[in-house]
Amino acid sequence: MSSEPMRFGGHTRAVLTLGLPMIGGHLAQLAIGLTDTVMMGWYGVPELAALTLAGSYFFTLFLLGSGFAWAIMPMVANFAAQDDEVQIRRATRMALWLSLLFFVAVMPLFWFSGTILLMLGQTEDSAALAQTYLRIAGWGMLPALGVMAFKSYLAGLEYTRVVLWVTIAAAVVNGFANYAFVFGNWGAPELGISGAALASVASSSAGFGLVVLYAVNLLPEHRIFVRFWRPDWEMFRQVFALGLPIGLTTLAEVALFAASAVLMGLLGTVPLAAHGVALQITTATFMIQMGLSNAATVRAGNALGRGDAAHLAMGAKVVVVLGAIGVALSIAAFLLIPEQLIGLFVDSADPSRDEIIAIGTRLLAMAALFQLVDAAQVLHLGLLRGLQDTRVPMVVAALAYWAVGMPAAWAFGIAWGMGGVGVWLGLTLGLTVAAVLLAWRFWTVGLRLVARA
Incomplete structure (x- = not known):
């Protein structure tokens, strides 16, 4: 149809x-x-x-x-x-x-x-x-x-x-x-x-x-x-089977960032403070991608209901393009005005202000790459949720974040002495793996699923 x-x-x-x-x-x-x-x-x-x-x-x-x-x-x-x-x-x-x-x-x-x-x-x-x-x-x-x-x-x-x-x-x-x-x-x-x-x-x-x-x-x-x-036990089981993997997927990502704070804490109070500020800034810009991801879920669910693979494919391309525009704007802000952004969160009288801004500026430079792959993974995750495909993305999240991202963050940031930038590099690596696998899942398996509906 x-x-x-x-x-x-x-x-x-x-x-x-x-x-x-x-x-x-x-x-x-x-x-x-x-x-x-x-x-x-x-x-x-x-x-x-x-x-x-x-x-x-x-x-x-x-x-x-x-x-x-x-x-x-x-x-x-x-x-x-x-x-x-x-x-x-x-x-x-x-x-x-x-x-x-x-x-x-x-x-x-x-x-x-x-x-x-x-x-x-x-x-x-x-x-x-x-x-x-x-x-x-x-x-x-x-x-x-x-x-x-x-x-x-x-x-x-x-x-x-x-x-x-x-x-x-x-x-x-x-x-x-x-x-x-x-x-x-x-x-x-x-x-x-x-x-x-x-x-x-x-x-x-x-x-x-x-x-x-x-x-x-x-x-x-x-x-x-x-x-x-x-x-209504039949529908109860359906909602449970779809919802539990979504909750666990979200939990895996949230726990990754919570654990990254622990790693930053090992580097000292000032790096941890800079991490917290940089994360606040990137979280705010990430809301653009979250909103687009939600829209992608609705549009994909609608396409699934009609069995319209062409509609789904074009809608997915639009979401990815809009997400890329949002990422470009975020990256421009991170690279052009990092000191101004970080300064909003740090008291001008704080003796650690200059050091926090210096570390935070490096983290926001890393966030330019970080935001790109984070956007890619959340947009494709939204598309897959629209197709009610949640179990495989849950496994992808667990592997990408905890078998790749967290070990890499520890290795780069702590073991190899790269500091906060190394921790964020490890997070970026984990998000990259998730983005590649989720994109592959959608553009191969997902579109065929709708075409057969």
Whole structure:
């Protein structure tokens, strides 16, 4: 089955219409974390350290659980192409079921997080403060996963602008709630790190309420919550089988960057600080590729539903071209104004400022290559997810990041004395392997899969 072919310009407009709001949504989500960090930094250094620790702990579990939400983006896009509203409802409901069950499973990990962090070698003070945060913020895991599920559902139907506005609204709620409860402003009690946790729960809950309200009123025909309590084990298994590899793939990449911070820490405080700043900058520019990757998932899922390989191939080429343009702009910034970018994150009075900028400038030069292959791997990963191909990419991620990337980062950076640049070179090597294998998988196996549909 095939539709009237769409020209390059038509595909470009379609991808940008989907992708730009998603890019904005990812940047707004990034702003939430930045707001938490800035406000807790104003409050106190011990609390900031504990928040950094707790945030990594929460985020790791959240990404693993989000796999079930991300799974329904290509499924909904596929079913929408077939005008199958029943399947759309079934998939979305079971993603919400799996999100609920995941929340129940991980809540003890939040409650006893202090003990776990002590076992991982953290100090008693940091572990205690982090546990205080996580015992409150953990309750926000459920609405946060619910938001992810509904965002994927709406994105699969190509309603991406609401994804942007809901994330912006959640960021605003988070900012005001932090200002009130962390510092005790506007008559609220001063709760410190507990206030930051309450702000997180309030932000997630507000986002969930808004996205549900929008979805139920815009698409009442899908009846997402009608007889929600009824199990649908066949669809449950499908969403689980697709979502778990997505969660594990994401976890493999996140863990790679977490481990790279450990390697940088071995080189000293200043290299670690420079690494953190450079990573913040590259993460912000990487949101362009994440938004395009999400758009690629929706477009590929839609093409799969119609069995339109020509549509998929042209759409994939457009995504790669747009990704390359985004990479070119990022590289230009990294190479032309590195000192200005890094200087935004370092106090002008800090005695280590010049050294941080010097190391960070070298890291951003390496990031020029780093960003290119990172974009290639995430764009092809998005295309493969659209085709519901998640198990092989999971294996590719594990091998590329942990059999190649991390050993290479240690060898170049630590064993062979190349320092921070060597660590980033190792990361780049791992991402390159992932990019090549995922691209090969899509352009050979993926296109044939759709052609046979």
